[in-house]
Amino acid sequence: MSRPKSKLRKDYKTIHTPKSKNPKRAYWFLFGLGVSVIGMNFFLPENNNVDEPKRTLEVSKVIKESDPQTTKRILNEEIEDDPAIVTPVKNPENYNNIKLMIEPRDNLEYLFKKNKIDLGNLSEIMQLADAQKYLRLLKPGDLIEINIDQGKVINLKKKLNLTDTLFIAKTNNKFLSEVIKRPIEIKKKFGHGIIKSSLYESAAKSGLTDKLIMNLADIYAWDIDFVYDIRIDDTFYVLYEEIWQDGKYITDGEIIISEFNNNGRKLKAIRFKDKNENLEYFNPEGQSMQKAFLKAPVDSARISSGFNPNRKHPVLNTIRAHRGVDYAAPRGTRIKAVSDGTVIFRGNKGNYGKTIILKHGRNITTLYAHMSNYAKAAKPGRSVNQGQTIGYIGSTGLATGPHVHYEYRVNEVHKNPSKVKTPRAQPIKDEFRNQFHGISQSLLDELNNYKNTQNIALLRN
Numbered sequence: 001m002s003r004p005k006s007k008l009r010k011d012y013k014t015i016h017t018p019k020s021k022n023p024k025r026a027y028w029f030l031f032g033l034g035v036s037v038i039g040m041n042f043f044l045p046e047n048n049n050v051d052e053p054k055r056t057l058e059v060s061k062v063i064k065e066s067d068p069q070t071t072k073r074i075l076n077e078e079i080e081d082d083p084a085i086v087t088p089v090k091n092p093e094n095y096n097n098i099k100l101m102i103e104p105r106d107n108l109e110y111l112f113k114k115n116k117i118d119l120g121n122l123s124e125i126m127q128l129a130d131a132q133k134y135l136r137l138l139k140p141g142d143l144i145e146i147n148i149d150q151g152k153v154i155n156l157k158k159k160l161n162l163t164d165t166l167f168i169a170k171t172n173n174k175f176l177s178e179v180i181k182r183p184i185e186i187k188k189k190f191g192h193g194i195i196k197s198s199l200y201e202s203a204a205k206s207g208l209t210d211k212l213i214m215n216l217a218d219i220y221a222w223d224i225d226f227v228y229d230i231r232i233d234d235t236f237y238v239l240y241e242e243i244w245q246d247g248k249y250i251t252d253g254e255i256i257i258s259e260f261n262n263n264g265r266k267l268k269a270i271r272f273k274d275k276n277e278n279l280e281y282f283n284p285e286g287q288s289m290q291k292a293f294l295k296a297p298v299d300s301a302r303i304s305s306g307f308n309p310n311r312k313h314p315v316l317n318t319i320r321a322h323r324g325v326d327y328a329a330p331r332g333t334r335i336k337a338v339s340d341g342t343v344i345f346r347g348n349k350g351n352y353g354k355t356i357i358l359k360h361g362r363n364i365t366t367l368y369a370h371m372s373n374y375a376k377a378a379k380p381g382r383s384v385n386q387g388q389t390i391g392y393i394g395s396t397g398l399a400t401g402p403h404v405h406y407e408y409r410v411n412e413v414h415k416n417p418s419k420v421k422t423p424r425a426q427p428i429k430d431e432f433r434n435q436f437h438g439i440s441q442s443l444l445d446e447l448n449n450y451k452n453t454q455n456i457a458l459l460r461n
């Protein structure tokens with residue numbers, strides 16, 4: 001049963017140029033995923049840029065959203081020469097090139113003053129419709145490049161998104177503006193890997209980017225716990241998009257179809273976009289890769305205490321936030337997992353008494369406290385299904401009577417479980433079913449062809 005895996009990896013490398021510039025970061029990501037607090041924004045900003053040509057947020061409102069990673073990347077991209085932009089000046093080397101990186105609370109007037117650039121020029125520029133549209137509201141990380149001659153603006157440019165750049169230049173004593181388009185090209189790429197230690201390590205070795213692997217982990221987060229469930233020799237295959245511009249690779253785009261072979265399970269996920277471009281992944285049967293949540297962890301129980309950040313604690317008699325919902329029911333009543341997940345904690349937890357914590361998907365956890373007993377199958381590291389019994393109602397820890405204290409957290413932040421919007425987990429809508437099956441069949445064929453070529457290559461070696 002031994003597999004010549006190193007050759008497979010080598011074969012793979014001949015097809016793909018490694019792009020992971022900083023493999024060390026991959027380990028950091030693994031750690032991050034393990035504690036399940038990575039936000040989506042961390043690996044999606046480039047996609048956002050593609051989809052959002054307009055900067056519409058005011059500087060003051062987006063300070064918190066400023067992402068140093070994105071900022072750095074944008075800066076690096078911007079500084080590269082832009083062959084599509086024809087600068088209508090004779091001797092550009094005589095001009096001073098100034099790159100203005102927008103920081104929180106910056107505005108153009110301040111930056112012009114600071115760099116001793118003519119403020120009259122700025123007010124002329126700001127009369128242009130394009131300038132009002134794209135320069136009035138700036139956000140941290142935006143970069144504006146200006147060529148000046150003795151303090152006078154010759155031209156100015158600002159990259160608006162992956163395809164569009166605003167270009168303003170003085171021609172015949174008058175400022176004119178233009179939005180220059182540089183189309184992107186989307187290339188389809190295959191990749192695959194064999195897991196030898198962690199998903200991230202194997203992906204980095206295969207030359208796949210952190211971003212792609214984060215997206216892959218996110219798609220399967222409901223089915224696979226990337227800390228507990230991963231086994232040596234698990235494999236994955238992925239067909240994904242690469243975004244190119246002017247013959248250069250820019251970034252990875254979306255995953256189109258993928259297969260993950262985990263511990264004997266074969267999982268497949270197919271991208272589907274409805275007419276509003278809403279992106280969701282489904283298995284070949286049309287079931288969502290995300291899983292549904294039950295409203296409550298107990299059948300026929302009554303809520304004895306709701307979610308209340310200012311509650312007076314019934315036993316301690318002090319103001320103490322109640323960050324969960326209490327369901328009272330007779331001792332021994334079954335407590336159910338509200339969704340598919342993994343047991344990440346089981347044990348005595350101070351005032352909580354006998355407690356189980358489940359992890360669902362990438363960033364949701366649920367907690368069940370005051371149990372009289374645990375269900376045998378709900379062992380730490382084990383996965384549980386929605387509705388499966390994980391324990392029984394009791395009053396261990398600090399409790400006035402038998403109940404389950406139930407908490408729901410997103411990225412470690414407590415949410416009111418009766419108000420929270422749980423993930424969409426509906427199967428493909430009937431109106432899209434035929435379209436989905438057409439798409440998925442041809443993608444599954446494409447994936448299988450790729451897998452076959454990989455196996456042939458493996459045999460040849």
Ligand SMILES: [Zn+2]
Nearest residue numbers: 324325326405
């Ligand atoms: Zn409670």
